Amino acid sequence: xxxxxxxxxxxGVAALITVLSLGGLIFTISMASAIISFWANQNIKxxxxxxxxxxxxxxxxxxxxxxxxxxxxxxGNFNLSVNTTNDVYTIVSxxxxxxxxxxTSTLSQINKKLQTKADINAxxxxxxxxxxxxxxx
Amino acid sequence: xxITLGVLLIGSSVGLIGLSLKSFNSVKQHLQANSxxxxxxxxxxxxxxxxxxxxxxxxxxTNYKISASGNTWSISSGQEIxxxxxxxxxxxxxVANVNRDTSGNITASGxxxxxxxxxxxxxxxxxxxxxxxxxxxxxxxxxxNKTLHQTDWSGGSGQTxxxxxPGNEFDTSSxxxxxxxxxxxxxxxxxxxxxxxxxxxxxxxxxxxxxxxxLLWQGAFNTGGSVKFQxxxxxxxxxxxxxxxCNTGTWTYYGCTNCDPTSCSxxxxxxxxxxxxxxxPTTGTASPQNYRYIRYKVSLSTTGTSPTVYDIIINWSP
Numbered sequence: 001x002x003x004x005x006x007x008x009x010x011x012g013v014a015a016l017i018t019v020l021s022l023g024g025l026i027f028t029i030s031m032a033s034a035i036i037s038f039w040a041n042q043n044i045k046x047x048x049x050x051x052x053x054x055x056x057x058x059x060x061x062x063x064x065x066x067x068x069x070x071x072x073x074x075x076g077n078f079n080l081s082v083n084t085t086n087d088v089y090t091i092v093s094x095x096x097x098x099x100x101x102x103x104t105s106t107l108s109q110i111n112k113k114l115q116t117k118a119d120i121n122a123x124x125x126x127x128x129x130x131x132x133x134x135x136x137x
Numbered sequence: 138x139x140i141t142l143g144v145l146l147i148g149s150s151v152g153l154i155g156l157s158l159k160s161f162n163s164v165k166q167h168l169q170a171n172s173x174x175x176x177x178x179x180x181x182x183x184x185x186x187x188x189x190x191x192x193x194x195x196x197x198x199t200n201y202k203i204s205a206s207g208n209t210w211s212i213s214s215g216q217e218i219x220x221x222x223x224x225x226x227x228x229x230x231x232v233a234n235v236n237r238d239t240s241g242n243i244t245a246s247g248x249x250x251x252x253x254x255x256x257x258x259x260x261x262x263x264x265x266x267x268x269x270x271x272x273x274x275x276x277x278x279x280x281x282n283k284t285l286h287q288t289d290w291s292g293g294s295g296q297t298x299x300x301x302x303p304g305n306e307f308d309t310s311s312x313x314x315x316x317x318x319x320x321x322x323x324x325x326x327x328x329x330x331x332x333x334x335x336x337x338x339x340x341x342x343x344x345x346x347x348x349x350x351x352l353l354w355q356g357a358f359n360t361g362g363s364v365k366f367q368x369x370x371x372x373x374x375x376x377x378x379x380x381x382x383c384n385t386g387t388w389t390y391y392g393c394t395n396c397d398p399t400s401c402s403x404x405x406x407x408x409x410x411x412x413x414x415x416x417x418p419t420t421g422t423a424s425p426q427n428y429r430y431i432r433y434k435v436s437l438s439t440t441g442t443s444p445t446v447y448d449i450i451i452n453w454s455p
Binding site for chain 1: 140143146149157160161163171174178243252253274282283350413454
């Protein structure tokens with residue numbers, strides 16, 4: 001009788017250990033999955049804002065280019081409202097016959113910075129973009 | 138006890154996995170939405186760079202969609218309703234006019250700038266299209282910047298055009314010395330009475346009309362000199378105002394005092410200093426925007442010595 005109880009007790013302990021081990025493992029994996037998906041969901045807004053900020057900064061480059069085609073000596077900086085008021089800040093500067101346009105957009109703590117370099121013909125004012133790149137912040 | 142614990146752990150795990158799957162599905166939808174928005178933006182930008190009129194000519198505040206046929210994207214009216222990776226979506230965009238103030242900055246009020254448009258892309262997606270997103274940006278007619286540049290008039294008058302490159306000839310002149318020194322014009326006789334040269338009809342080659350940005354000249358006023366410009370423009374090669382019939386009207390020349398786009402008329406002149414751009418107006422009868430043909434009239438006068446003009450340049454965008 002005593003041996004029978006001992007045997008059952010051992011079986012119960014073994015079952016408990018098995019359940020705890022397997023269940024814990026499954027629970028841990030599930031919890032990790034839940035945490036990762038929660039984190040990914042949180043980042044969706046950042047990705048969306050990043051997309052919006054990118055094209056807002058691109059708008060600044062576009063605006064600067066037409067301003068230069070209308071006034072080859074246009075220089076300085078200006079604000080542009082694309083997603084929110086004055087969310088794009090663009091700087092136009094000259095150096096050695098080349099103009100550099102740097103446009104920075106800010107949206108919900110996401111910043112995007114794009115830069116276009118262009119040659120300007122000294123006689124005709126013809127604008128020829130040579131590169132457009134995204135700069136790291 | 139083991140069974141109770143097992144049920145609790147597995148039950149909560151199943152719950153968490155269900156939550157994760159739902160969340161991952163949501164992430165997948167949003168990521169796909171971003172890709173669709175970006176694709177639309179890039180297609181619109183590319184088509185506009187290729188032909189400004191592909192977006193400018195669209196009816197404002199009306200839904201349009203992009204669609205691919207073979208290797209070519211095109212724009213048509215309506216919404217794109219489709220499903221991708223089992224996620225339904227509606228995708229469309231709208232175009233809006235953009236105003237600028239007198240300094241040329243984009244503003245809510247001001248005057249319309251036909252060389253700037255605002256694009257807004259809309260995406261509705263997921264079950265019953267309950268999720269949505271928008272993406273806005275400005276496009277300007279700044280791609281493929283070009284110039285109509287004349288730096289030599291020694292070939293003389295008689296070239297009416299239309300012509301895409303003026304070369305070394307022009308249409309008519311009075312009291313203009315164009316031949317003594319190649320690469321410049323001066324007054325034959327220095328006088329206060331304006332000497333005039335009318336260019337050939339310059340053809341931008343854009344059938345729906347080009348964007349004319351600015352006027353620039355190189356040279357010198359010299360002592361007491363004055364250099365003034367007017368431009369005429371039309372969609373008819375004969376200067377008529379009733380395109381496409383083109384049988385009424387002729388070339389009408391406009392200028393803007395002090396290069397002020399709000400001070401333009403047929404009796405005013407563009408009078409920029411040499412090497413200083415003078416932007417063209419974007420609205421009104423004096424605006425050359427979205428015309429195919431353009432020509433200039435330059436007037437020289439002086440109270441002392443004749444001014445000298447080396448280059449006349451019209452900056453434009455196709």
